[in-house]
Amino acid sequence: MTVxxxxxxxxxxxxxxxxxxxxxxxxxxxxxARLPAPTGREQDRVQFMLDRFLExxxxxxxTDEIGNAVGRIRGxxxxxTILVVSHLDDIVRPGLDHEVMVRADRxxxxxxxxxxxxxxxxxxxxxxxxxxxxxxxxxxxxxxxxQSLERGNHRGIRFFLDQYxxxxxxxxxxxxxxxxxxxxxxxxxxxxxxxxxxxxxxQGRGYGSESAVVVLNQIINRILGxxxxxxxxxxxxxxxxRAGVSYDTEPTRALLGLEIVSHDDEQVDRIIRExxxxxxxxxxxxxxxxxxDVFFRTRAxxxxxxHRLVSTSIEVMRKLGIEPDQKHSPxxxxxxxxxxxxxxxxxxxxxxxxxxxxPDYVLIEPILRxxxxxxxxxxxxxxxxxxxx
Amino acid sequence: MASxxxxxxxxxxxxxxxxxxxxxxxxxxxxxxxxxxxxxYNEEKTIGQEIVIFxxxxxxxxxxxxxxxxxxxxxxxxxxxxxxxxxxxVYIASEHLTEYGNYRGKxxxxxxxxxxxxxxxxxxxxxxxxxxxxRFVYGLVGPLLVNPEVHYxxxxxxxxxxxxxxxxxxxxxxxTEILIRPLFSLFYPELTAILQPLSGEYAGRRSIxxxxxxxVGYGVETAMLIDIYQRLGMEAFxxxxxxxxVHRNQDTxxxxxxxxxxxxxxxxxxxxxxxxxxxxxxxxxxxxxxFADGNYRLREYTIEEIxxxxxxxxxxxxxxxxxxxESSCAEPMPSGSVPSxxxxxxxx
Numbered sequence: 001m002t003v004x005x006x007x008x009x010x011x012x013x014x015x016x017x018x019x020x021x022x023x024x025x026x027x028x029x030x031x032x033a034r035l036p037a038p039t040g041r042e043q044d045r046v047q048f049m050l051d052r053f054l055e056x057x058x059x060x061x062x063t064d065e066i067g068n069a070v071g072r073i074r075g076x077x078x079x080x081t082i083l084v085v086s087h088l089d090d091i092v093r094p095g096l097d098h099e100v101m102v103r104a105d106r107x108x109x110x111x112x113x114x115x116x117x118x119x120x121x122x123x124x125x126x127x128x129x130x131x132x133x134x135x136x137x138x139x140x141x142x143x144x145x146x147q148s149l150e151r152g153n154h155r156g157i158r159f160f161l162d163q164y165x166x167x168x169x170x171x172x173x174x175x176x177x178x179x180x181x182x183x184x185x186x187x188x189x190x191x192x193x194x195x196x197x198x199x200x201x202x203q204g205r206g207y208g209s210e211s212a213v214v215v216l217n218q219i220i221n222r223i224l225g226x227x228x229x230x231x232x233x234x235x236x237x238x239x240x241x242r243a244g245v246s247y248d249t250e251p252t253r254a255l256l257g258l259e260i261v262s263h264d265d266e267q268v269d270r271i272i273r274e275x276x277x278x279x280x281x282x283x284x285x286x287x288x289x290x291x292x293d294v295f296f297r298t299r300a301x302x303x304x305x306x307h308r309l310v311s312t313s314i315e316v317m318r319k320l321g322i323e324p325d326q327k328h329s330p331x332x333x334x335x336x337x338x339x340x341x342x343x344x345x346x347x348x349x350x351x352x353x354x355x356x357x358x359p360d361y362v363l364i365e366p367i368l369r370x371x372x373x374x375x376x377x378x379x380x381x382x383x384x385x386x387x388x389x
Numbered sequence: 390m391a392s393x394x395x396x397x398x399x400x401x402x403x404x405x406x407x408x409x410x411x412x413x414x415x416x417x418x419x420x421x422x423x424x425x426x427x428x429x430y431n432e433e434k435t436i437g438q439e440i441v442i443f444x445x446x447x448x449x450x451x452x453x454x455x456x457x458x459x460x461x462x463x464x465x466x467x468x469x470x471x472x473x474x475x476x477x478x479v480y481i482a483s484e485h486l487t488e489y490g491n492y493r494g495k496x497x498x499x500x501x502x503x504x505x506x507x508x509x510x511x512x513x514x515x516x517x518x519x520x521x522x523x524r525f526v527y528g529l530v531g532p533l534l535v536n537p538e539v540h541y542x543x544x545x546x547x548x549x550x551x552x553x554x555x556x557x558x559x560x561x562x563x564x565t566e567i568l569i570r571p572l573f574s575l576f577y578p579e580l581t582a583i584l585q586p587l588s589g590e591y592a593g594r595r596s597i598x599x600x601x602x603x604x605v606g607y608g609v610e611t612a613m614l615i616d617i618y619q620r621l622g623m624e625a626f627x628x629x630x631x632x633x634x635v636h637r638n639q640d641t642x643x644x645x646x647x648x649x650x651x652x653x654x655x656x657x658x659x660x661x662x663x664x665x666x667x668x669x670x671x672x673x674x675x676x677x678x679x680f681a682d683g684n685y686r687l688r689e690y691t692i693e694e695i696x697x698x699x700x701x702x703x704x705x706x707x708x709x710x711x712x713x714x715e716s717s718c719a720e721p722m723p724s725g726s727v728p729s730x731x732x733x734x735x736x737x
């Protein structure tokens with residue numbers, strides 16, 4: 001089925017029409033990226049976004065009870081409500097200078113790609129629509145969500161979705177990278193810290209205890225022995241390891257950060273149970289306290305590939321010369337999908353994130369196409385092109 | 390005390406001028422134009438964000454600025470390319486007013502900016518600032534737009550220093566506290582109320598800037614303060630707190646050379662103003678020692694602090710900005726000549 005996107009102007013023309021806004025988008029990106037926003041301390045970015053909303057004439061822009069930045073643009077008819085969200089927190093190392101460099105072809109700095117770029121676009125969306133002379137029929141809700149990452153566990157958007165008084169009919173999550181990203185389903189994801197603490201660590205070791213590193217090593221070997229099926233797709237990623245302070249002292253505490261991902265919630269539940277059993281056994285055997293602390297969880301789900309929101313998004317991307325990339329990456333979209341709200345995650349540009357010591361960056365050239373893509377999908381939703389399966 | 394009174398009346402915070410729409414109304418009502426001058430030399434790390442932010446916030450959103458220009462001293466990195474990419478006018482200082490010779494230095498660029506830019510108000514902002522923000526411009530322009538008695542506005546701020554990716558909370562202003570403030574206290578006590586006389590951010594009306602000479606090097610900020618003070622008194626000044634300015638650190642030895650240049654400019658003014666007397670010219674050789682390979686080694690630096698004449702005396706300038714005025718200018722100054730310390734001619 002061919003889906004026609006009834007835009008006010010051809011979507012292909014949007015990047016050119018957005019050119020006069022390029023420096024404003026980059027300015028927002030730069031100023032947002034310079035504001036430190038570790039999870040739970042996003043207030044400066046919240047205020048920045050609210051200031052932008054207010055300057056654009058959104059008179060009721062405010063924070064909700066939990067501290068999200070919320071702006072609303074009333075639609076002419078209000079038959080639908082569309083939520084556009086970007087998370088405001090980042091995982092930049094505390095104390096690191098948030099210095100941003102704007103080069104001719106890229107913007108470089110901690111957190112520019114995840115997710116100052118996305119937040120810059122959401123902060124500017126009212127001005128972008130005004131510049132393009134677009135007045136939507138649908139109500140538009142703009143959200144800068146707090147406490148999304150790590151132990152935040154999407155707290156901001158979950159609170160918003162649970163408390164917002166009106167129905168949300170569609171959602172768009174805006175991420176800085178990668179352009180072409182099209183997430184429309186949610187993989188079951190668990191993130192957890194496995195902490196191994198030697199008993200009586202402060203007053204001397206208990207009987208039979210060993211170095212926390214040695215015990216954690218044995219736990220890791222046991223985890224590697226857990227059966228992981230190819231189908232449904234399931235994987236255990238051990239991503240972080242921390243222990244010890246010096247060469248000559250055996251640590252009393254060691255931490256393993258891990259992620260379990262699967263297309264099937266039951267597989268995740270099974271693996272958690274097995275890891276907890278390993279922790280229980282190793283605690284008894286080696287006189288340690290080994291505990292699995294699950295702090296982040298999303299359930300498997302999604303909208304079907306054939307959903308009009310997906311096919312329309314692909315059509316908009318292709319018109320802009322963007323090749324859709326339907327990989328999965330956790331984002332706020334999972335919270336909307338869990339509440340039966342059709343939603344997609346879109347990336348704005350190309351770049352790099354979280355590959356220390358290499359710095360994060362975003363490329364400037366693709367940004368206007370990325371923004372045009374968000375506007376194009378918004379217009380398509382607004383026209384009714386995405387209604388129904 | 391007069392200084393305290395001035396401090397209370399003429400010290401602002403940038404938040405006094407946050408409403409750019411309001412500033413814009415003042416600007417339009419007075420029919421003023423405002424130019425931003427960014428003097429550069431190999432500033433590719435910071436120039437991009439400065440131009441992007443100033444253009445986006447103070448030209449595209451609110452047309453407070455009429456032009457943004459980079460005046461470059463011959464950068465060998467991508468400073469000029471980046472500046473042009475984001476819409477700044479880029480001028481290579483050595484390619485303009487060539488009949489008056491060429492010198493390399495920030496003051497040279499600021500002086501030539503008077504000729505190259507068209508604004509009634511010129512805002513000068515250094516380009517090594519890591520936390521650039523529109524307040525660095527509107528905080529300085531504000532007092533000029535709302536008070537016609539103010540002719541020159543100086544910035545002050547907290548100055549954390551970027552060091553190894555971390556921020557250290559203090560450390561700036563050493564030359565100010567050790568050299569400038571004692572000298573001001575001795576010879577121009579009213580000027581001690583200027584909290585950071587060496588700050589690299591200031592804005593002035595063309596009508597006064599064109600009347601004063603410009604040292605091409607380290608002493609330009611000090612010279613501006615003294616020369617404007619001598620002409621217009623303290624009431625011509627205001628200062629604005631811009632909060633925090635994150636910049637690269639300079640080591641103490643480099644600051645020593647800066648202090649030398651500033652001191653030469655200072656003493657030339659003391660003699661001009663009849664506050665001290667000395668024969669001939671002050672030495673231009675700065676001697677410093679460095680410890681290397683178990684020995685102290687003498688390093689000598691020639692720091693001349695050439696001064697450019699008041700721009701109003703430059704014929705090319707008068708032809709451009711005052712074409713109706715009969716020209717009676719001095720001959721072009723050959724490269725390398727030392728400026729006159731004669732009283733400045735005023736245009737009528």
